[in-house]
Structures are given as C-alpha cells and as structure tokens.
Amino acid sequence: MSLPDLSQFKCLKCGACCRQEGYVRLEKNEADAIADFLLMDVRQFIEAFTILTRDRLGLSLKEKADGECIFLTDEGCRINAVKPRQCLEFPAKWRFREFERICAWATAKRMIKDRE
Numbered sequence: 001m002s003l004p005d006l007s008q009f010k011c012l013k014c015g016a017c018c019r020q021e022g023y024v025r026l027e028k029n030e031a032d033a034i035a036d037f038l039l040m041d042v043r044q045f046i047e048a049f050t051i052l053t054r055d056r057l058g059l060s061l062k063e064k065a066d067g068e069c070i071f072l073t074d075e076g077c078r079i080n081a082v083k084p085r086q087c088l089e090f091p092a093k094w095r096f097r098e099f100e101r102i103c104a105w106a107t108a109k110r111m112i113k114d115r116e
Contacts, residue, residue, distance in 0.1 A: 005109075006092055013076055014104035017087070020096040021067035023053055023060040030084050031059060037082040 026034075035045035049070055050059040061084070062070045071078040077087075091099055091106075100106045 008109075009091060009105060011090075012104040012108070015072055015076065016102040016104065017090050017096065017099075018069040018072040018077065019067065020098075021063060022096070024069060024084055024086055025053065026050065026059045026061065026084055027086075030082075033082045034079050034084075037079060 031046055031050065032042050034049075035042040038045060040048075046059065049062055051062055052058075053060050064070055064072075069077075071083075077083055086094065091103065096102075100110065
C-alpha cells in the first residue's frame with residue numbers, strides 16, 4: 001500500500017495520532033508556552049505533565065495508562081493552541097505505524113481512491 005499524497009492533508013481531528021504510544025518531545029520553549037497557556041509555573045507543568053526521555057536529552061509529554069496523550073480530552077486537544085511542533089508536523093514529519101489504517105483523513109482518502 002502506498003502512502004497517500006500528504007500535500008492535501010487536512011486534519012479531521014479524529015485524535016488517532018494522539019492515541020499512539022511514544023514520545024511527544026518538547027522543543028526549546030514549548031514547556032514555557034504550554035505552562036503559560038495552562039496558567040501554571042513552568043516547573044509545576046514539567047513535574048505534572050512531562051517525563052525525561054530515556055536518552056536524557058529532553059522532555060516528553062506524559063501518556064495516560066492506555067498510551068493516549070495526557071492532553072487528549074473528549075473535546076479534543078486541551079492544548080491545541082500551543083501544541084508541540086511534533087504534533088503540528090503530523091503526518092508530514094512523523095507518522096505512526098498504523099497511520100493509513102487509523103487516521104480519519106487517510107482512511108477517507110483510501111476510500112475515495114478505492115472507488116476510482
């Protein structure tokens with residue numbers, strides 16, 4: 001199966017990418033921006049919502065027990081306005097293994113292609 005053309009990607013806010021296990025690495029100043037958005041001190045934010053990555057080179061957002069992002073709610077991303085660049089760059093810069101099967105946009109694209 002070939003990857004869909006990502007130039008037309010438009011997030012449908014299905015949350016599939018937010019339910020995948022793995023690091024959501026924070027870049028410089030992202031912890032500050034998220035803490036400000038949540039009206040928290042950055043140290044409180046780091047303690048409550050991040051972990052040190054195994055390579056000890058940075059911070060990652062914590063996951064819920066089931067692997068979901070800690071900021072995923074029933075209404076969507078709690079920090080959408082300041083979400084990390086890793087999230088913003090999905091799926092162009094990173095994709096998870098099941099992207100084509102789970103992502104609502106990729107699924108819709110595949111169904112259209114299958115009908116052609």
